[in-house]
Amino acid sequence: MTSHSALQETDYQKIFLSGVALMDTRAPVEFQHGSFPTATNLPLMLDDERAAVGTCYKQQGQQAAITLGHQLVSGDIKAQRVASWLDFTRRHPDGYLFCFRGGLRSQIVQQWLHEAGVDYPRIQGGYKAMRQFLIQTTETAIYNHDLLVMGGMTGCGKTELLAELPNAVDLEAHANHRGSGFGRHATRQPTQIGFESRLAVDLLHKQQQNWRQLVVEDENQTIGRCALPPCLRDRMKAAPVIWLEAPADERLERVLKDYVIDLRGEFIQLLGDAEGQHAFAEHLLDSLSRISKRLGGLRYRQLLKKMQQALAHDDFTASLDDHRAWIQQLLQEYYDPMYQHQYRQKADQICFTGDGKAIRDYLSHLRSR
Incomplete structure (x- = not known):
């Protein structure tokens, strides 16, 4: 059986042509800067939490930042966010989740969903890769038509x-x-x-x-x-x-x-x-x-x-x-x-x-x- 960590999608064309719902796990400030037509923002960390983790990463390194992130998103806060993700997966069973690069944040969301009983695919490369795919799509379409x-x-x-x-x-x-x-x-x-x-x-x-x-x-x-x-x-x-x-x-x-x-x-x-x-x-x-x-x-x-x-x-x-x-x-x-x-x-x-x-x-x- 496929492990939850292997549930990744790289076919960006299929994702966008299908029009499936996307769970954007980036912080609200990132989402407000721009996302995709079918994306809903359900962040792992809010803006202030992300800023605190970023500062910690610069001053103390990755492991300390990860530890702080788990401290900030724990207890009732974690339970509320997992509940919102579970609700999304029930309403959109054919959807995907992503973060900025398809890295740690989306992996954590995927892991916590797995622990809650749902295996949900994440998009490899995340927002950055999908954004580049769409930029290339526009250029190709404009010059080929x-x-x-x-x-x-x-x-x-x-x-x-x-x-x-x-x-x-x-x-x-x-x-x-x-x-x-x-x-x-x-x-x-x-x-x-x-x-x-x-x-x-x-x-x-x-x-x-x-x-x-x-x-x-x-x-x-x-x-x-x-x-x-x-x-x-x-x-x-x-x-x-x-x-x-x-x-x-x-x-x-x-x-x-x-x-x-x-x-x-x-x-x-x-x-x-x-x-x-x-x-x-x-x-x-x-x-x-x-x-x-x-x-x-x-x-x-x-x-x-x-x-x-x-x-x-x-x-x-x-x-x-x-x-x-x-x-x-x-x-x-x-x-x-x-x-x-x-x-x-x-x-x-x-x-x-x-x-x-x-x-x-x-x-x-x-x-x-």
Whole structure:
């Protein structure tokens, strides 16, 4: 029979493609810096305990540090942590555990689980090896696939169209941000490492599906606070572009839905009616303030007045026309000129222009070639 210490997994591709749950036994501060899409943080040591053990290791050596660690995580504390690990293994019997390098911390967690009656596999090489695997996956996928970039004016429906394409990579979904000054969601963005991990796992799936070409939305170097990997950024700069077109009134209604109706709903669902409405209003005002220098003083004051008028309504439904007013001015005087300039800059790269149906037909033809 296989001993518990031999229960190790090194097939990182299988781990990420399966989407199984992962138990991240690193300290909370390490987890907050970045982990993997299906990981849950159930640490062996909390931040202060890890810091104390680290100091001991530097001053007195490994054995003294190990002894201190066992002293800090003992008795009721140990029992509580083992209980949380056992609960995880019951809920995710096909999962894995890992620490930073697949070393002492994950070995101890695996040993204590074994003593509690559960043999659970750990990932050899741990977080560091899996992180390197995902970085390499991204670079390989980007350079081994043809890339097609989808551009278009604000509100033309790029995100909706990408959702219909089986070979699309939705960068904004991975970054939890819509990519503009008003693009933040009610929930936080992932860390840079979290963003890169989500992207890499998506690319891994696309590789398995044998797509020859990938479609991404035209983005700046950063989506909110998440920076595109350099290899992707460089390929996007030189890739052919398809330009999605939509009527102005359709674009206005889509922006109203995305940045007002739906976003307000996000905040209310997260925080409740009163606090959610307040947070939504603060979000809009802050988003406008962030682009105030680029708007110029007069235009900023005009938009601010219209936005405040919309937010002053007690009846949200009655406020929609006032929201349309500031959105229309923002589109016409700020976003449209910006995207028209981008269109002219990318003129030599644009290989197709059309509405949603025309682009779907065009891409379907490309995939069938």
